[in-house]
Amino acid sequence: MNEIKFSDLGLSETLLRSITDLGFEKPSDIQAEAIPVAIAGFDLIGQAQTGTGKTAAFGCGIINNITDKSVLNAVILAPTRELAIQVCEELKRISKHDRLNILPVYGGEPMQHQIRELKRNVNIVVGTPGRVLDHIKRGTLVLDTVKFLVLDEADEMLNMGFIDDLEDIIGRIPKERQTLLFSATMPAQIKRLAARYMKPDAKHIAIKANSLTVSKISQHFFEVNGKTRFEALCRILDFDNPTTSIIFCKTKRGVDEVVSGMQGRGYVVEGMHGDMSQAHRIRTLNKFKEGGLNFLVATDVAARGIDVDGITHVINYDLPQDVESYVHRIGRTGRANKEGIAYTLITPREQSMLKQIRNVTKAEITRKAIPTVEEIFATKSSSMIDEVQQIIEKKDFEKFVAVATELNEKFDSVDIIAALIKSQFKSDMASGYSDNALDSPKGEDVRLFISVGRRDGLTPKGLVSFIQETANVKPTAVGDIDILENFAFVNVTPDIQSKVMDTCIGQRLHNRKVNIEVANKRKR
Structure with missing residues (x-):
């Protein structure tokens, strides 16, 4: 059976160029089934778990069918600010050669900034239901030309109490639209919503939930502050001392910054990303394969197709955009029935994505503490003692006896050994550790319940102003x-x-008299 390619799905030349630039090799199951249906203009219910490529599934269909770039074509609703931003960023990459203006709108950001952006001929709006509805009611988001509506993670939006907002928004969008609903589960409320607002010939595509797993890989995460992320990386490398490792960054700039920083600390490292010539990337990869590099820092796109034996560690310096990318990344270690180690550096705000990775992969990803300088020193000292012991047992030091004898005649033997160890440590451990331990990152934001709502005339801007002025924050x-x-x-x-x-x-x-309580953690 022939493998389906993106070029088989009826996509435009510009979309295929963007997909090639991103390094996508083949469509996921939901993409392969949903994109042709979306391009054909059918309403669509896509049932697939998070992390299976749903954004590209609906994004490609919409972008492919946009014919008038002078108006607003699509509204995409997502349950959280983080998801709205993530969807927007991915759509921008997918539409790179179509030159569309895509804007995220969500609470917690000044309304005036979004109003200014909405006046600049936006083609696709991605937003949370509450903020989208605020713009609609203000008249800053006009829906007359909208041809596509997407409800992303519809079950989560209903769980969070957005049903009234969703119905209000849907009722204001022209009925001639194409509606695409994506959800991991299909509770009765979702089915009723689909029956009420989607066309009778809507297609239902259900992708069987698979557990994405990678065997023989020990998976861990380190919680870091954004400002100390790089030092945390160096401490982890100095403590584990991996022989061959790939370090993944989200952006080309990130690759350049990490490589420059690591080279400045004496690591044998080079980078790979899309702005480098093919010849340069081939030379770098060959050097890595042949053992001329201990570390390779790369973006997902540049690292596609890398198949190198003996990689002991994969380190996610930045979290990937989706679960499948995480699985592809860490799968580069633990090959040929060997054990491998996968580390991920996250800030407290990225815990939700880590939770998503755990839920989809069913993997145990345990927390580890960032090594202190004392711990790094202790483990390197132990390794050095073992190495010296092996050399002594093998008597593999004859040509250095004359130098050792000369030094021993001038200095105390313990002083000599200590000086040699210091010299070795200078080249074997990154410098610049001013503190024994790194500061712990701040915890996750606290979610508060406020006893005032939309019926009282409350807006995000008004709530921010109230908290800022009353609490002086x-x-x-x-x-x-x-x-x-x-x-x-x-x-x-x-x-x-x-x-x-x-x-x-x-x-x-x-x-209204305000009551505030600590809320239960929001479902993601």
Whole structure:
């Protein structure tokens, strides 16, 4: 049976060029089945688990069928700010050669900035239901020309209480539209929503949930501060001392910065990304295969097709965009029935993506502490003692006896050994460690329940202003906002939680007395 390629799906030349640039080799199951249906213009229910390439599945169909780039063509609704940003970034990459203007809109960002952007001929809006509805009601988002509507992770939006917002938005979009609904599960409420707002000939594509697993790979994560991410990487490398490792970065710039930083600390490393010539990439890869490099820093696109035996570690310096990319990355170690190690560096805000990876792959990804300088010194000292012992046992040191004798006549033997160890450590461990241990990153944002909602006239901007003025905190400490009909949720940094609750509870907001409680963690 012939393997399906993207070129078999009826996509335009510009889309295929973008897909080639991204290094995608073949469509996932949901992409292979959904893209032709979407291009044909059918309404579509796509049932597939997170991390299976759903964004490209609906994105390719929409981008392929856009004919008028002077108007708003599509509205894509996502349950969280993080997902809206992620979808927007992927659509921008997919539409690289179609030159579309794609804008994310979500709570927690100033409304005026989004209003300015919406005036600049946006072709696709990706947003959370609450913020999209706010723009619609303000008249800053006009839906008359919309031909495509996407509900991404519809079950999550319903779980988060967005059903009223969804129905309000859907009712305002022209009925001639094409509706694409994607959901990991199909509860009764989703089926009723589909029956009410989708055409009778809508196609239902269900992809069997598979467990993405990679055997013989020990998977761990390190929680880091953004500003100390690079030092954390160096400490991990110095502690584990991998012989051959691939380090993955999200961007070309990230590759260049990590390579420059590592070379400055004495690591034998080079990088690979799409801006480098093919000849340069081949030379770098050959050097890596032949053992001339200990470390290769690469983007996902540049690393596609790398097949090198003996890679002991794969390190995700940046998290990948989706679960499948994570599996492809770490699969480059642990080959030929050998054991491998996969490390991932994350900030507290990236815990949701890590949870998604765990849920889909069913893998055990355990937390590890970033090594202290004392721990690095201890493990390197132990390795050095073992190495010296082996040399002594083999008596493989005869040509150095004369030098050792000369030194022993001038200095104390312990001083000589200590000086030689120091000299070795200078070349064997990255310098610049000023503190024994790195500062722990701040915890996840705290999600607060606010007893004022849309019916009271509450807007994200109004809520941010209320918290900023009442609690005397910076607006940057206020994160994701979801405003529902009768109440709202807001994320704040842990350091201001008590201050917000102490100062804001009992105050008046839109003529309502405010009550605030710590909410249950939001489902992702």
